[in-house]
Structure formats: C-alpha cells, structure tokens
Amino acid sequence: MGYLFIAYLLIWVFLFGYILRLMQKTNRLLQEVESLKARLAGESEPNPDSLPAQS
Amino acid sequence: MLQRVFAWALFCAMAVALAGVFLYAPRERTMGDVQRIFYFHVSSAWVSFLAFFVVCVGSIGFLATRQPRWDHRAAASAELGVLFCSLVLITGPIWAKSSWDIWWTWDARLTTTLVLWLIYVAYLMLRSLVAEPVKRATLSAVVGIIGFVDVPIVYGAIRWWRTHHPAPVILGGEASGLEPRMRLVFFFCLAAFTLLYFFLLDRRLKLAHAQNELDELYRQAA
Numbered sequence: 314m315g316y317l318f319i320a321y322l323l324i325w326v327f328l329f330g331y332i333l334r335l336m337q338k339t340n341r342l343l344q345e346v347e348s349l350k351a352r353l354a355g356e357s358e359p360n361p362d363s364l365p366a367q368s
Numbered sequence: 369m370l371q372r373v374f375a376w377a378l379f380c381a382m383a384v385a386l387a388g389v390f391l392y393a394p395r396e397r398t399m400g401d402v403q404r405i406f407y408f409h410v411s412s413a414w415v416s417f418l419a420f421f422v423v424c425v426g427s428i429g430f431l432a433t434r435q436p437r438w439d440h441r442a443a444a445s446a447e448l449g450v451l452f453c454s455l456v457l458i459t460g461p462i463w464a465k466s467s468w469d470i471w472w473t474w475d476a477r478l479t480t481t482l483v484l485w486l487i488y489v490a491y492l493m494l495r496s497l498v499a500e501p502v503k504r505a506t507l508s509a510v511v512g513i514i515g516f517v518d519v520p521i522v523y524g525a526i527r528w529w530r531t532h533h534p535a536p537v538i539l540g541g542e543a544s545g546l547e548p549r550m551r552l553v554f555f556f557c558l559a560a561f562t563l564l565y566f567f568l569l570d571r572r573l574k575l576a577h578a579q580n581e582l583d584e585l586y587r588q589a590a
Binding site: 316317319320321323324327328331332335336338339342343345346349350352353 | 401404408451454455465572574575579581582585588
C-alpha cells in the first residue's frame with residue numbers, strides 16, 4: 314500500500330506543480346504584455362506638458 | 369466560460385477516475401493493491417504517445433507550411449509529452465519495486481521508454497539553446513519527427529521481445545484481457561487523461577501566445 318500511495322502522491326505533485334508553474338508563468342507574461350502596451354501607448358501619445366500653452 | 373466548463377468537467381472526470389481506481393476496480397489477485405498503479409501508469413503512457421504524435425504532426429506541418437503556429441503546437445505538446453513520460457518513468461519503477469523487487473531493469477520496454485524521454489528532453493533543450501526562431505523551429509521539427517520513430521518501438525517492445533515488463537492486457541491477443549470492472553475503470557482513466565492533456569495543451573498554447581505577443585511588443589519598442 315505504501316508504494317501505491319507514493320506513486321499516486323508523486324503523480325499529483327508533478328501535475329499540480331506543472332499547472333501552477335504554467336499559471337504563474339502565463340500571469341507574469343500577461344502582466345509584462347500589459348505594462349509594455351501601456352508604455353508604448355504613452356510614448357506614442359504627445360506629452361501634455363510639452364504642448365504650447367493656450368492663451 | 370467554455371474554459372471553466374472544461375476545467376470542471378476535467379475535475380469531475382479525475383475525481384471519478386480516482387474513485388474508480390480505489391473504490392470500484394477489484395483488487396488484483398497476485399499483485400494486490402499496488403496493481404492500481406496500472407490505471408494511471410498506462411494512461412500517462414497513452415497521453416505521452418498522443419503528445420509525441422502531435423509533436424510529429426506539428427513538425428511536419430511546420431516544415432510543409434513554415435507557419436509558426438505548427439511549431440508552437442509541437443513545442444507545447446513536447447513539453448506535455450515529457451511530463452507524462454516522466455510520470456511513466458516514475459510510477460513504473462515504483463510498481464516494479466513492489467512486484468519484481470527491483471527498481472529498474474534494462475529490458476526492451478523500459479529502455480526504449482527511457483530513450484523516448486531522453487529524445488524529447490533533448491528536443492526541449494535544443495529549443496532553449498537556439499535563439500533564432502526559424503532555425504529553432506526547423507531543427508526541432510526534424511528532431512520531433514525522427515524522435516517519433518521510437519513510439520511504435522516502445523509500443524511493440526513487449527510484443528516483439530521477451531521482457532520483464534508485463535504482457536499487454538489490451539490488444540495483446542487471445543491470452544490477454546482485463547476483468548470487466550477493471551476494463552471500465554481503465555478506459556475511463558484513459559479518457560480522463562486525454563481530457564487532461566487537451567486542457568494542459570490549451571493552457572500551454574496560451575502561454576506561447578503571450579510569449580509571442582511580448583516578443584512582438586519588444587520588437588516594436590526597439
């Protein structure tokens with residue numbers, strides 16, 4: 314019974330470990346994508362401080 | 369929404385599979401309870417074969433069309449194939465220790481399975497070592513196709529040669545077969561693991577998609 318328990322325990326540890334790693338990596342990448350998109354959008358828009366003041 | 373339904377279906381399928389393995393399937397007479405490793409061990413092996421088949425198809429698709437989406441599918445599936453093949457190589461020796469009193473023997477089935485695992489670990493290492501995307505995809509497609517040659521050898525090993533590994537219980541001729549309740553649980557586990565494979569493939573492809581989007585944004589920013 315001990316071998317059976319160890320086998321099934323390892324299967325679940327591996328599967329959950331992989332799923333967790335996959336989710337963490339995907340979330341990190343998506344956050345990076347969003348921050349980069351925001352940075353690129355900020356660079357393409359004219360800076361309001363640099364516009365000439367209206368009289 | 370669809371993904372959530374898929375995840376819940378998978379969760380239920382795995383729960384039923386576990387209940388089937390531990391509560392419904394009868395105790396095997398000669399090996400006892402440790403034989404219950406069989407259900408997840410063989411299911412993992414089946415999924416690794418399926419995953420490496422998808423690698424082969426994706427690799428051929430890439431070489432034929434040069435479209436990166438084929439390469440992404442092959443890479444995602446290779447990672448899953450290695451994961452499930454690792455489970456086979458972990459649960460197999462645990463079962464062997466209990467049944468044969470040895471962790472490992474260099475018989476045809478075990479050795480070819482280890483070779484299969486090493487081929488696809490090399491495939492993943494190759495992908496991480498080559499930076500240029502087209503070159504990486506082309507080289508890994510060649511490895512992905514050649515590596516698949518080992519899959520029928522692993523499958524046939526217990527049919528062609530005398531091995532320590534048990535003879536096939538499914539499609540193994542007249543002398544093979546499973547008790548009806550064991551067969552039901554076995555096929556249910558196969559289905560549940562196949563579902564798990566497609567769920568993980570979907571998640572892994574989302575990761576590849578995010579990585580591509582990020583690479584594209586960095587190219588724009590440069």
